[in-house]
Each structure stands twice: as C-alpha cells, then as structure tokens.
Amino acid sequence: MSEKKKWFEYAGDDSDVIVSTRVSLSRNLKGRPFVWRMRAEEREEVLEEILAAVGNERLSVAGLFACTRMESLTKTQAVSLAERGLVTPEFIAKREGKALLSCEDESVSIAVNGNDHLLLCAMRPGLDLDGASAAADTLESVLSRAVSFAFDREFGYLTADPANLGTGMHAELTMHLPGLAWGGSLPRLAANLAGLGLSLREGAGAEANAGLYRLSNRVTLGISEQTATANLKSMAYQVVMQERAARETLCASVECQDRVFRALGVVQNARLLPLSEFMECFSNVRLGAAQQLYKGGPALDTMASVMAKAQPATLTLLMGKTMTASERDAARASLVRSAWGPKEGSA
Amino acid sequence: MKCQACGKHAAVTHVKTITNGELSEYFLCAECARRLGYGNLFAELGHSLNLLGFQPEAEERCPCCGAAWKDIVRAGRVGCPECYRTFYDRLLPAVQRMHGSVRHQGKTPDGSLPRAPEPAGKGLLLVKRRQLREAIDAEKFEDAAVLRDEIRALEGGRDE
Numbered sequence: 379m380s381e382k383k384k385w386f387e388y389a390g391d392d393s394d395v396i397v398s399t400r401v402s403l404s405r406n407l408k409g410r411p412f413v414w415r416m417r418a419e420e421r422e423e424v425l426e427e428i429l430a431a432v433g434n435e436r437l438s439v440a441g442l443f444a445c446t447r448m449e450s451l452t453k454t455q456a457v458s459l460a461e462r463g464l465v466t467p468e469f470i471a472k473r474e475g476k477a478l479l480s481c482e483d484e485s486v487s488i489a490v491n492g493n494d495h496l497l498l499c500a501m502r503p504g505l506d507l508d509g510a511s512a513a514a515d516t517l518e519s520v521l522s523r524a525v526s527f528a529f530d531r532e533f534g535y536l537t538a539d540p541a542n543l544g545t546g547m548h549a550e551l552t553m554h555l556p557g558l559a560w561g562g563s564l565p566r567l568a569a570n571l572a573g574l575g576l577s578l579r580e581g582a583g584a585e586a587n588a589g590l591y592r593l594s595n596r597v598t599l600g601i602s603e604q605t606a607t608a609n610l611k612s613m614a615y616q617v618v619m620q621e622r623a624a625r626e627t628l629c630a631s632v633e634c635q636d637r638v639f640r641a642l643g644v645v646q647n648a649r650l651l652p653l654s655e656f657m658e659c660f661s662n663v664r665l666g667a668a669q670q671l672y673k674g675g676p677a678l679d680t681m682a683s684v685m686a687k688a689q690p691a692t693l694t695l696l697m698g699k700t701m702t703a704s705e706r707d708a709a710r711a712s713l714v715r716s717a718w719g720p721k722e723g724s725a
Numbered sequence: 726m727k728c729q730a731c732g733k734h735a736a737v738t739h740v741k742t743i744t745n746g747e748l749s750e751y752f753l754c755a756e757c758a759r760r761l762g763y764g765n766l767f768a769e770l771g772h773s774l775n776l777l778g779f780q781p782e783a784e785e786r787c788p789c790c791g792a793a794w795k796d797i798v799r800a801g802r803v804g805c806p807e808c809y810r811t812f813y814d815r816l817l818p819a820v821q822r823m824h825g826s827v828r829h830q831g832k833t834p835d836g837s838l839p840r841a842p843e844p845a846g847k848g849l850l851l852v853k854r855r856q857l858r859e860a861i862d863a864e865k866f867e868d869a870a871v872l873r874d875e876i877r878a879l880e881g882g883r884d885e
Binding site for chain 1: 789828
C-alpha cells in the first residue's frame with residue numbers, strides 16, 4: 379500500500395448511516411469469448427489490449443492506473459485487496475490471467491478478466507451515488523474511445539452472466555444499520571426492497587458482526603443508469619430515516635449506552651483484540667460516534683480506515699511479517715489503541 | 726451435500742468469502758444463497774430446466790465460441806457475445822425472468838446520452854426545427870414556411 383491517503387479515509391455525506399458508495403460497470407471486448415471460455419493466451423491478449431488503452435497518451439486516463447498482476451501477489455496481498463473491497467473473494471480464488479488496475483487512492487479501479495473482461499469500479503465515502511456514477515461513467519466513455527465493447531440494441535452491454543445485461547451497472551451502498559438490526563425489522567425491510575428490484579443483504583465474512591449491510595440494485599436491463607441510481611438513492615434515504623429513528627429509541631436505553639461505553643473501553647484498553655470482538659466493538663463505537671454519545675473519543679471519519687487496517691491480511695502487510703493468531707490480536711489491539719486510545723494513556 | 730447454512734436442503738451453489746484473513750468456500754442451498762445475496766437466478770433456472778427434462782434437440786453450438794447450451798446451463802454463464810444470438814430463444818425467457826424487461830435503456834456506445842423511449846417522429850421534429858432555424862437565418866422564407874407546416878403537423882400528431 380502506498381502512503382497516499384485512501385478514498386475511505388475521508389468522511390462523506392450521511393456517513394452516520396452510509397459508510398460508502400460503490401458503482402461498478404461490467405464490460406466485455408467485442409468479438410471475443412467471455413473470460414470463462416478463454417484460453418490463457420487469449421486472457422493475456424485482453425489484458426494487453428486494456429493496458430494499451432489505459433496507457434494511450436491521447437486519453438485523459440493515461441498514467442493514472444498502476445497495474446497489479448494477480449498471480450504476482452502473495453496470498454496475503456491478494457486477500458488484503460479483497461478486505462479493502464477492491465476485488466471480490468471470487469476474483470482472488472483463481473488468479474491466473476487476472477489483473478487489477480487502480481489509481482493511487484484506490485477510488486477508481488479496473489478488474490481485468492474476472493467474470494467479465496472489465497469491471498470498472500468507482501468508490502466514494504458516505505453517500506455519493508452521483509459522484510461515483512460520474513467517475514465510473516467517465517472512465518467508461520474514455521476507454522470506449524480506445525476499445526470496442528460488446529453491445530446489442532436489445533440486450534444492451536453483453537455480459538457473461540445475463541443478470542448484468544443492459545447497463546451492466548451495479549450501484550451499492552454499504553450501510554451501518556445497528557438500530558434496524560436490533561429492532562428486528564430488517565427481514566421485512568429487505569423483502570419490501572426486493573419487491574422494488576433492490577437487494578439488502580448482510581455484509582459478508584467479518585462485516586456480518588459489525589452491523590454492516592449492502593443495499594444495491596438487482597435489475598440492470600430495461601432501466602437506465604440514471605433511473606436505477608435515482609431509485610436506489612430515494613430508497614436509501616428512507617432506510618437512513620428509519621435507521622435514525624430506530625437509533626433514537628435504541629440509544630435512549632441504558633443497555634445500549636452500556637454496550638457503547640464497554641466497547642469504547644475495549645478498543646481503548648485491550649491488549650489482545652480478536653477480529654470478531656473488534657468488529658462487534660467497532661459497530662458499537664461507530665454507533666456511539668454517529669449519535670455523539672461520547673466526547674473526544676474515536677471520530678467517525680477514522681472508522682473506515684481503522685477497520686480496513688485491522689483486517690487480518692491488511693494488518694499482516696502493515697506489520698511486514700507473518701504472525702501467529704495471538705501476535706496478530708496483539709498487533710490489532712495496539713493499532714486500534716494508538717488510533718483511538720486516550721492520548722496520555724497510549725504508552 | 727447439504728447446505729452449510731441451514732443444514733437442511735441440498736446445496737446447489739458454492740460461494741467464496743474471506744473469513745479471518747483466509748479465503749474460504751461455502752456450499753449453500755438455493756434458498757440460503759438467495760437470502761445471503763449470492764443467488765444466481767440463471768444457474769437456478771438452468772437447474773430447474775434440467776429437472777423438468779427440458780433438453781435441446783440437437784447439440785447446437787455457438788459458431789463463435791463453441792459453447793453448447795448445456796455448457797452454458799452448467800456454468801450459469803453465457804459463452805460469448807454471439808451466444809446471445811445463437812441461443813436467443815432459450816435465453817430470452819431467462820433474461821425476462823431476471824429483469825422483467827428485455828429492452829435496453831441507458832448508455833449506448835455511440836453516445837453517452839441516455840436513450841429514453843422517444844415518441845415516434847421526435848427525432849425528425851428536432852431535425853426539422855434545426856432546418857427551420859437555418860432556413861430563417863439564410864432568409865429562405867419559402868422553405869421556412871414549408872418546414873413550419875411540417876413541424877406543426879408533427880407536433881399535432883404527437884399530441885393525439
């Protein structure tokens with residue numbers, strides 16, 4: 379990881395509830411089989427063609443992207459990319475012929491030879507569907523001047539999975555919903571949203587403990603990019619309103635306040651901090667920060683950065699050595715303490 | 726194999742996730758996969774088509790990538806852009822079921838302006854209006870009068 383601040387180290391709009399926004403576009407090159415039907419040398423050709431396009435000096439993206447070939451990475455480096463949300467776990471499972479092109483702050487990236495030849499992706503902190511869509515759309519328009527994408531008048535942009543046909547656009551909001559989760563109203567809400575073509579699901583892996591959920595559009599054919607993001611935004615606002623109302627009730631209870639302050643005690647003082655415990659505390663501390671239950675403690679705009687660094691593979695890279703499980707828990711505790719602990723007691 | 730989430734139904738899909746810094750795989754039943762957001766409608770549809778005994782008559786293959794329909798069903802993915810033409814009849818119901826629509830709207834390669842459904846003749850109307858402006862600028866008033874009448878007719882037709 380380079381020294382430059384990453385996109386998630388800034389606070390965004392409505393960040394008390396919405397952690398981040400991600401917009402991705404699936405594209406395939408014209409006249410070639412999709413990735414799963416390609417031989418190794420054809421994948422290499424696709425990568426060369428895309429590298430030539432992003433390196434094309436006549437285009438405004440020239441020199442913006444650094445290319446990482448996935449097979450050149452260690453397992454830990456690859457897992458760290460998935461932990462930071464740059465690629466999916468599926469992308470790093472088989473790494474032959476795949477590459478990730480990303481700009482320095484990692485806010486815009488192109489995953490090459492995953493499910494489709496290209497997955498263009500833009501990420502923003504907080505709620506910023508317009509910003510992320512514009513970034514992804516601009517990148518696509520620029521690239522389309524150098525390469526031709528497979529397109530059909532009827533089915534739109536052609537993708538390996540028919541579920542992505544049409545715009546190929548998926549907009550996704552990562553939301554922190556401890557209020558709705560404790561109230562038990564999420565299954566009903568998810569069912570209602572599913573009826574509107576949106577999917578609300580629990581974060582995968584470690585995120586499940588932290589009250590993090592993903593809200594995204596399911597339908598990509600027959601609905602324009604603008605309409606899809608506008609729908610998503612208006613539903614997201616409703617979820618945000620419901621979550622804020624649920625938090626008001628929740629945070630009035632002494633049990634909830636107790637959980638927040640206990641979690642604060644753990645993150646500021648623990649000497650060993652296993653991942654699952656950290657994630658649970660993270661959710662409570664984030665809730666406390668968003669609802670201003672405490673003063674002078676961990677700030678909302680440091681949350682995403684500490685969370686990313688505390689993930690096992692990213693933490694291992696940060697420490698620069700392989701560690702046993704308990705060494706890792708100690709390193710995590712010390713990282714979290716130095717970010718969030720009281721200044722005088724951190725020694 | 727049983728689903729690893731509910732332990733009840735047969736697993737039909739496997740998903741990959743990161744658990745404690747390690748890449749791990751889970752086998753899930755269709756219902757749990759959908760609940761957890763991993764559902765692949767297309768693979769499920771292929772699965773149910775197979776259960777119903779729906780088999781294509783001949784071993785038709787895509788002339789571009791060589792994929793047969795059964796390869797596509799097994800993978801839950803289409804082989805190449807041309808497959809959408811080759812297997813059009815069989816893909817169309819699946820696409821309709823997934824999206825509820827089979828007509829693209831939005832960005833197109835030949836212009837980033839969204840292609841909203843336009844009433845017939847609207848494009849023509851824009852062209853005529855531009856020609857009218859040009860005719861007036863060039864002081865060709867006879868041409869302008871003809872164009873003005875044509876535009877009125879088009880506008881009138883649209884209001885009906």
